[in-house]
Amino acid sequence: MDILNLLRQKRECKHTKVSQQEDFAYCPDCGELIENRWYIARCKCCGIKVKAIYKGGKVISQEKFCHNCGGQNFEPEQVSNINCIDINYAVLVKTVVTQETEETTQSWFEMPTGNTTKLLTQT
Numbered sequence: 615m616d617i618l619n620l621l622r623q624k625r626e627c628k629h630t631k632v633s634q635q636e637d638f639a640y641c642p643d644c645g646e647l648i649e650n651r652w653y654i655a656r657c658k659c660c661g662i663k664v665k666a667i668y669k670g671g672k673v674i675s676q677e678k679f680c681h682n683c684g685g686q687n688f689e690p691e692q693v694s695n696i697n698c699i700d701i702n703y704a705v706l707v708k709t710v711v712t713q714e715t716e717e718t719t720q721s722w723f724e725m726p727t728g729n730t731t732k733l734l735t736q737t
């Protein structure tokens with residue numbers, strides 16, 4: 615088991631087999647619980663939506679400058695219910711979640727709630 619864990623940590627898994635259709639799913643390659651999170655980027659100046667990309671562990675805007683106002687400050691915004699309009703702007707971030715309450719051995723099959731999850735890839 616220890617060797618397996620070591621191997622898991624050494625290999626950076628992109629969780630490519632996790633379906634986009636699920637909110638939460640276990641990655642068949644590494645066994646981590648993955649949450650599918652969609653983000654768009656929004657101009658801080660005029661508030662318009664711009665296309666988001668995921669780079670260096672962060673959600674950033676695809677363009678350097680806002681096409682509407684010329685501003686260059688954007689902030690990521692999580693989209694809880696992705697729709698066909700937002701999906702054109704959105705980027706999917708496969709976030710590894712861990713359960714902090716390890717004593718609940720009986721509930722391993724349950725989906726964690728927002729209170730019991732911790733983001734590993736935040737910031």
Ligand SMILES: [Zn+2]
Binds near residue numbers: 641642643644645
């Ligand atoms: Zn994985």
Ligand SMILES: [Zn+2]
Binds near residue numbers: 657658661682683
């Ligand atoms: Zn703008």
